[in-house]
Amino acid sequence: MSPQNPAGAQTSTSVQIEHVTKRFGNTTAVNDVSLNIKSGEFMSLLGPSGCGKTTLLSMILGILDVTDGEISFNATRVDDIPMHKRDVGMVFQNYALFPHMSIRNNVGFGLDMRKVPKKEREKRVEDALSLVQLETLAERYPKQLSGGQQQRVALARALVVRPKVLLLDEPLSNLDAKLRKEMRIQLKRLHQDLGITTIYVTHDQEEALSLSTQVAVMSQGVVQQIGTPQEIFLHPCNQFVANFIGYANFFEGRLEGESGDNFIFRSEDGLVLATKKDQAHSVGDSVLLTIKPENIKLVEGLSGRNSVGGRVVVSDYVGNTTGYEVLSEFGDHLKVNVLGFESFPEGTELTLYLDPAHLLMVAKE
Amino acid sequence: MKADHQDTGHFQKDTLLLLPSLLPLLLIFLYPLIQGILLTLHKNGEAGFTFYNYIQFFTVRDFSNTIFRTLVLVIPSSILEMTLAFAMAYHLRKPIRGKGLLNGLIMFPLTLGPLIVAVGMIDFFKPNGWFNLFLMHLGILHQPAQLLYNFWGTFISLTILGVGFIFSNLVGLMDSIDPSFEQAARSLGANGFQTFIRVFYPLIRSGVWNIFSLNVIMQLAVYSSAIIVGNPASSTRVFSVVAFEQAMQYFNYNMAETIAVIMAAVQFICLGVVHYIRKKGYVGSASTFK
Amino acid sequence: MHAGSRTVRTHRYKWRQILWNFLKALPFWLLIGGFILIILGMTVTVFLSAFSTHWFGTVLPAGFTFSWFTKAWSEYDIWLYFKLSLETTFIATAISLVLSVPGAYVFARRDFPLKSFLLGFYQLPFMLPELAYALPVAAIFYKLGLAETFTGLIIVQLLVGIPFSMVILIPFIEALDPRLEIAAQSLGADRLRMFSRIVVPQLIPGITASAINIFIRMFGAFVVILLISGPKMQTLNVMVFSVLSATGSQPQPMLDSLTLSLMLPLLLFTFLSMWVSRRLQRRVGK
């Protein structure tokens, strides 16, 4: 219980989620999820809307009971402990600041509940507010704060009680793009300073990748992949994860042969591509090959290896990149993002180069 | 939206749209109201300006006692109604199967109105009715409780109607509170009771008092249940009973109106007290804001 | 071993929790159940008694008959009062809505001086004892010869109808998207056409729901009508009240038959209102 950092949070709580399932009547919102979150880790739950992220958080917090499975902190089971005894801090998506209390009292609420002596309470509230740089606004009411300030109050309120685990449910989704980036950096700094075990829910992949030490990608109540941001980013394990983190072009086909470091892939439409070898696959496998729009290059001249001819169908110029939809000679619609200010109008004939190093083999869904 | 209608041309034209609803009200509400107040300042059938009616009211026991009798009926029943309705509405906030049906049944008396409730009470609470039979069967009572044609008859009728009214309003009020406030309090270590006292109640407090006031206003005007299931000759001889009597039996509209005006005054005093009680505390929106 | 002790703890915890929750909820359920039983009991006894031959001191009536009910209808001309109530209430509801919609629109969309004052004025009839204005209205109506007439009944219903429609309609209009109106105007619709083609059609669901509620409310209106109605020109509930207040004059089943006649239309309208609002909610997609 000894304070080890500015907010005095404990840094030694790990979270084990074992085969947790939650059903609402006939719908299964969370399906047999197991996660092992080491102490001090920043774990992001990433996934599309409705995939069960909030439901999973609610079970860790104790708003919802688990239908099946166990949740433990430091190997002590907690899913049977009432919510107010779990010591879990939560920042709600809408912040849920008590509108009838000043900022000081909002932040102090958790300390009052723990009967912290007055003097200590004041000091800890002060510390928490300065942690989020809001010392000057202590006497205001939530309504008198901007969205970003409210978000920080919510964070301070959750941190001041030194929770074992901090849960954040899309805390930045109400903010505008610029503020979101700022708050993201603040969050990252806070986590580095405090080292508190954090579970962060978002459907924004950029946030998840930049903040977390671990990412879990969910879909329809099931965890698809767990790994470090790099692992997820570079080695998505299946089509869903790949698609979710931005691999937009998929080719279905078979590995026909090999040539040096590369496999030779032939798609069902007859497109032949070379792709880097890996251990998991061998010649004869049916695979799904994928590449990100930004990794497809435009080349001039005639097609060599790994290049395809095509015609621009849609061109979408957004600042310093242009997104194209290209109809290839094999009948595939390819999405291509090109950096730079030049832009080709619809109908232009192009040659695309698909770098073997960026082509990825994933399992089909 | 507001800014582009600042020009006076539109402004005047738009405001004219108020007239169709405003004029009739001026004619059938405000004008009579003013006439009524003037009425109280004349003796019945005479032209001279006088406070005779008011003096009568406060000197004649039969008149002045109505204040006391009405308040003794309305204030305790209102407090009881709020307690019962609050308990029910708070409990029925959780998702429970058949909640809609339960809500509907509790508000049902409100649809029926005082007249039907009074007749239903006669059938149900009479000495050999189901209520007494049941309690005697259980051995709780040894002889039938006299719950009709006296103070308790009107009291029960008011309570049944008032619970329906308060409950229906409380359900809406409690629905408007975002549950994440309570979840936040619980996650910060508050137990159920602390969450209620520190977070839930402060958020609905002003709404609760508003509903209470509206209910008091309604109940001070109690009439038909005082006549049908009460004892209009003595214990439930409330404002309305005497006022109607003056108007319809003695055709003394002046005195009747005087009683109505005093009733309004008593009502405003009650509202003032309620307002004073609720003044301390957070007043404002309780939904989440951005 | 370890796992075993954990499950034991969980089980004991769960049992205690269930018992404790049950005990906590028990008083509430007793209260709710008791209240609902009383209400159901009252309603059911009215039904039973209205159709009973003889009911005294037993759990159920001795026998059932329609004779009281038919007798009540023929002896008291219930159909006449019933028709009168429906007619006046229906006409008054329609008039109230037509008069209130424009005003409610102005309140919902425009700012003007004295706005909150005027809004307060519309709510004043609910804040004052009804008697305070009903008595002089009756006095004036008798002077003008409007008392005890069909027209008089309708006018007096507006006293409830207009303020009540205003209070219901304003939030409905506020909830409409003002951008649609701006869009219509930018497309060249003048104010009248904008109102009739854009505002009113969107309001129709809201108006339907309000109309039923206003109707129910007026159907139960009592004080003013009691004061200005004559023996032949009165609504059903005033008539029932007059019979009831002369206690002892009629056998109980007869009174119950009268009450039932008053109750049935109210039940009908309530179900109608619930049905409409549920359909509306589904349309809104709630």
Ligand SMILES: Nc1ncnc2c1ncn2[C@@H]1O[C@H](COP(=O)(O)OP(=O)(O)OP(=O)(O)O)[C@@H](O)[C@H]1O
């Ligand atoms: N109380 C409930 N009753 C029934 N179904 C529910 C309930 N709460 C959530 N669900 C369902 O469970 C699924 C998961 O919901 P959840 O709120 O966890 O999604 P989410 O991943 O947080 O989505 P979002 O990103 O939109 O917040 C959804 O299909 C939802 O409809």
Ligand SMILES: [Mg+2]
């Ligand atoms: Mg969510």
